Amino acid sequence: MLTAAIVAILVTMVLALIRAFLGPTEYDRMLAANAFGTKTVLLIALAGHALSWHSFLDVALLYAMVNFIGTIAVMRFFEYGNTRDNEGSGSTP
Amino acid sequence: MSLVFEWLSALFLFAGGVLCITGGVGILRMPDFFARVHAAGVTETLAAPLLLIGLMLQMEWSMDLVKVLMILVFILATNPTASHAMAKAALHGGQKPLVSDSDGAQTGGASSNN
Amino acid sequence: MHYLRILLFLAAFWWFLSGYLLALILALGTLSVLLVTWFVHRMDRVEGGYQRLRVGLGLFRYLGWLMWQVVLSNIALVRCIWDPALPIRPVWKRLDTRVATPFEKALYANSITLTPGTLTTDVKDDHFMIHCLDPAGLQELKGGEMEQRIRSLGI
Incomplete structure (x- = not known):
């Protein structure tokens, strides 16, 4: 069943890639990239266990963090045109 | 006991895999960006926990188990923030959500008031 | 004072993740813990400081x-995605809120x-902008059960 789950994750990654290529807006592409990143984390965790790699979970954890920070950074860039602090730019969650 | 864990794990992994593909199909099928964010949410809020819990049920008690739990909590905690950031950036960039009027027909443009 | 607590917590967290006892690794760990504490100090200037x-x-x-x-809402959405007719009726509306603290x-x-x-697209002082795939989701939020539960937490 672990193999089946890994195949399902791979299929989803392909679907996300199709959306990333189709677009049509840059936000769609970023959404697809974010979904792809989450799937990568799951893939590393599951495949690492299946193949009993050493310390794969650290890689997965780090990838989850990088994926999140990357999404936020790119979105800030889209929103303000730069990644520097903007005063009075509305509320942050 | 371990047989119960084995079956439970298989069940979780299967459900997670199906939901994962569902999210991918949703990302492809939905008509506009904001609807796609909802579809992506399916994979991240339910498929990821199911897959990781299925994985945890297969592992023996060790530090790694806690790490899987941390990945799970991290994904759940950051997913809404990332979705919100994407939606906010898309709105700021001039994207308008597709909304349906009372007949159920879909029109462009926004009804931000009322 | 609370920086010391953060420092100790980060050090324990780092130790939990690493578990190595080599001089170089320990030095790098100390460096990263100090760096993160400095980041926290920098970020405390945003939005009214430490809470x-x-x-x-x-x-x-x-x-x-x-x-x-x-x-529950995942089940509803999964059913919607696999439906050949794709029965979604998206709405984007204002939701008045009564939550007060950050x-x-x-x-x-x-x-x-x-x-x-349901998706929050904007957070303002007294209202959120909500994008829903179905008007029923917005109605449920307007019913206010979730808000009531959060307000009763008293955080």
Whole structure:
């Protein structure tokens, strides 16, 4: 069943890639990239266990963090045109 | 006991895999960006926990188990923030959500008031 | 004072993740712990400084309830995605809110977004902008059960 789950994750990654290529807006592409990143984390965790790699979970954890920070950074860039602090730019969650 | 864990794990992994593909199909099928964010949410809020819990049920008690739990909590905690950031950036960039009027027909443009 | 607590917590966390006893690794770990503490110090200038979240049993009970809501709305959305007709009726409307403190607001907005089918696109003083795949989701939010539960946490 672990193999089946890994195949399902791979299929989803392909679907996300199709959306990333189709677009049509840059936000769609970023959404697809974010979904792809989450799937990568799951893939590393599951495949690492299946193949009993050493310390794969650290890689997965780090990838989850990088994926999140990357999404936020790119979105800030889209929103303000730069990644520097903007005063009075509305509320942050 | 371990047989119960084995079956439970298989069940979780299967459900997670199906939901994962569902999210991918949703990302492809939905008509506009904001609807796609909802579809992506399916994979991240339910498929990821199911897959990781299925994985945890297969592992023996060790530090790694806690790490899987941390990945799970991290994904759940950051997913809404990332979705919100994407939606906010898309709105700021001039994207308008597709909304349906009372007949159920879909029109462009926004009804931000009322 | 609370920086010392953060420092100790980070050091323990680092130790938990690493577990190595080599001089180089320990030096790098010390460096990263100090760096993160400095980042926290820098970030404390944003949005009124240091605030403490009171974590209690109520919060965990709320999170459990939230996960159940997430499962329920996921089932509805999965059914919708596999339906050949794709029966979605998206709405984008204002939702008046009564949550007051920053923690309540953050928790409410994140809870709405975490639940598939509803998405917070903007957070203002007295209202959120909500994108819903179905008007029923908005009606449920307007019913205010989630908001009531968050307000009763008293965070």
